[in-house]
Each structure stands twice: as C-alpha cells, then as structure tokens.
Amino acid sequence: MNIYIQELKINFKSSVFYLLGMIILAAFYLTFFPAFTKDASAFLKLLEGFPQVFQNAFGIDLKNILSIMGFYAFILFYVTLIASIQGMNLGVSILSKEEREKTADFLMTKPASRRKILLSKLGASVSIVLVSNLLFYLVSYISTIIIVKDSFSFKIFTLLHLSVFLVEMVFLAIGFFVGVFLKRVKSTISITMAVVFSFFAIGAFAVNSSSDKMRYLTPFKYFDTSYIQKNSSLELSYLIVSIVVILVCLVGSYIIYVNKDIDSV
C-alpha cells in the first residue's frame, strides 16, 4: 500500500493538470453548441466545405453533429487525444521512473517483491485514470445539462465516456510495455507524443481507408462514436481487441519487469 500511496502522491499534480485540460476543452466547445444549433445550416455549409478526408481525420461527422450527442462525440474526439497522452505518459513514466531517476537501488532492495512494486504502480495508474475519467464524466454531465438544456441519451453519453476510458486504458497498458524497456531517458513526454501521434495518424488513415481492418491498428478507432450513437452499444469485436491489447501489454511488462537486471547507476 505504501508504494501505491507514494505513486499517487507523485502523480497527483500532473493528473489534476490533465483533468483540468479535459474539462476546459469540453466546456469550451460545449458553450459553442447553442450558437451552433441556432445557425445550423450556415455552420453545416462551412463544414461541408472541408474535404471528406479532412472531415474524417478530424472527427467531423456531418450526419450527427447537429445533435447534442453528435456534437459531444466531436468534442470527445479531442478529449480522447488528451486522455491518451495522459494514459501513455503515466504508464511510461511510472514504470520507468526508478531506472530513469536511478532510484531502483533504493526501491528494489526494500522488502517488496517486484511483483508487488509493479502491481502497486499499476494500481495507482488505474486509480488515477479511473478517478480522472469519473470526475470528467460527472463535470461534463453537469456542464452539458447546464449549457445545452436539450435532452440527451444518458446511455449514449455514458458509453461515449466509457470509450474514452477504454482508449486511455489501452494507452496506459502500451505505456507500461514501453516503460519497462526505458533506462536512460530523462523525459518521457517526447516518447509519449511520438507513440500517441503515430497512432493518431494511423487513425486518420484508417478512417479514410476502404478496409475496416485498418481500425484494428489504432486504439483511436476501436470505438466508433457513430456506431455508439446508432446502436447504443460498443462494438464487441473492438471491445475484445482492446481488452486483449491491454492484457498482452500488461502481462508482457510483468514478465520483463520481474526478470530484468537493474544496471548499476
């Protein structure tokens, strides 16, 4: 429990920063919604002016964007990006911290098995992601009610948020897997950005690709917001894929972490 609490303390500030980022972004976009619906046809015309490829790449879904959930899905497209950066960076930094900052000799010679250390770090990371998402969900729900005033499906709203949480969890797991290999890196954010934006770019290709299989290659496309709005559910096959990716990355990290040699400083 002591390692878990320590990790929560260390990551508290940055978690608040990410949470505020997500809340401000969502609230900022939401305030546009009343004005947007007032002059919907002009706005639609403007968006239609963008090429289809561009619309797809930037999460603009013209069929749904006039509805509050369609507009909200557009907002969450960018929130998911922030959440992914948070998840990935948390995973990379929390697992590589000891070796990057040379504190491994301290922590790993204490009466705590590597299994316990890894599980404590995983527990702290999942707690941070879960609490951040829950708080974001609650604040967004209240903000949407206050700002938008239209009625909307609670289930779709919840499923859209669940998709953000799941994508962040996938990136957290990928972060753990990347972090277990890092030793001499000072800052993890550059690695995080490179990985997240690579997947984001793949997502832009995937959405414009004729083959649906491209979607398997990037967590950003595991949960299609149009599908959620239409069916009030997540796509089972992609849900399974995301859980498999999470498990493979975490089990892989565990095996490597428990068996790796810790170099002298």
Place this chain on the structure above:
Amino acid sequence: MAGNIIEIKNLTKYYGKARGVIDISFNIKEGEIFGFIGPNGAGKSTTLRTLLNLIHPTSGECTIFGLDTTKHPAKIAEEVGYIPSEIFYYDNMKVKELLKYSASFYKKDSKKRMAELIDIMELDVNKKIRDLSLGNKKKVGIIQGLMHEPRLIILDEPTSGLDPLMQQRFFDLITEENKKGATVLFSSHILNEVQKISTRVGIVKEGKLIKLEDMNTLREKTYKRVMIESTTPINEDYFHINGTKDFKLSGDKLSFLYSGDINLLSKKISDLNIHDLLIEDPDLEDIFMHYYVREE
C-alpha cells in the same frame, strides 16, 4: 559456532558476452565484517547486486539467511540494510519524507533508531533531497540503510563523498552494529578502509575470487615492508636475497617487501651504515599488489 549468513556457490554472471563474475564461491559467517576488495570492474558490485536480486545470476546460487536470493528477495530484504556507492533518491521529497517512506517498508518500528542516526549524522531532515550535497545524500543513505537495525549490512563503496570525520563516525557506527550482532559485507577499492574494520577479506580480480583470507592471517603471512635510509648509496642487488620483491630505490632510500628469514635480513642490514630503518606491516595496498603481481 556461528552459521553462515551468506553462501555463494559457483556464482557466474555474464552481461551478454561481457564478463561480470566467474565461478565465485564463498561464505560469510554470522558476526563477520567481510571486506570485498578489488579494483573497479573486478566484479564486486556484480556480486553484491546479485545478492540483492537487482541482477540475476547466469549460473550458480546465492543464499542469505538460508533463503535463495532469487526466490525470496523480499523476505531477505526485511533484515538487510543496503547502502549503495552512489545515492539517488526522489528529488522532490524532503529527507524526513524519504526516511518515513523507507521505514514504511519494514515491520519494525524504526522511529527511535532513525532519530538517533539523524543525530549522529547531524542531518537536516527538512531539506529537500535535491538540495543536498553528495555527502549529505550519503548520510541519508546510511540512515535509511541502518534504521531498521538489519541483521546483514551490505555496503558498496560506502564512504565515497563523506569527509574524514564522517567516515570515522560511519566506521564507528558499523562497528557498533557489528557488536550488536549484525554481519557486514563491505566492498571497496580503498584498501585501508577495508583494513580498518574487516575481520576477513576476499580479493577479486577480473571477475574471479583470487584470495579469501582472515585479516590477521593475511597480515602475518605476508610480507613486511622494509624501508632503509643509508648514509651511503645502496646497491639494490645487495638485497636480492630469497623473499624480497617490489624494490623502490630513491637516492639513499631503499624500500622493498620481505617475507624470508628475518635474521638473514638483519645481518644484511647490520653490514650497512644506515641512517634510518623502518620495518612495518604492509598496508592492504601492498598485500593487494602482491597478489596481483603474483597472479600476473
């Protein structure tokens, strides 16, 4: 008779193709202060880090308190205090927070001993780790390594960064812990530091243990350092008798190591017109060099 606290059997460690240690075997008995000496890169840290389960052996096995170090590292760590050569802690933490965090890993209540050690080491616990000098970081390392009163203390080049006064306090502390029953394994390339407190030494060279010796026996069995200052120039060949080596001639001063018949040596000296004579136990540097020279 005291049992073995540490048993190392045929320990070999390779880092890929690079040699760490090769076929090292030795035991350390309860209550010993065991000095592990050798130059940098000889394999001292590799051996210590294997014992601490920071690295995994290529072959061979190590036990501490009768437990396999690869299978029960956390159980073993409950009664081990480790002070590394270079100290790195969480920079944003205050010293007191770090020590509290360290204490939280142990079942024992170590508050009292922690307070005593802070007093002895004269450490300001309200400072942040990042603001500490190298020496003060080392003090934090010493306190966190000793505050739970471990049965086994493992020290890797422990005095680097400490001023001479603090080094002495540190040695006093280790000796005090040893008197209370702690066993000490202590690696160093600073030989007179090992000489100060060790009861037995292991000498390691190029990954292999080349000598395991009781400290007193090592001193008795080995050479005496002879230094002669003469009023007339000394011919080095004059002392080329059985048991001499490592001649150093500087003007009228001659120094060499001698392990032969002391009567023969005294006769040789008596035939000279000497100005000053010193015959002393060699320090570990000499002993160390002796083994190294012989091996080569």
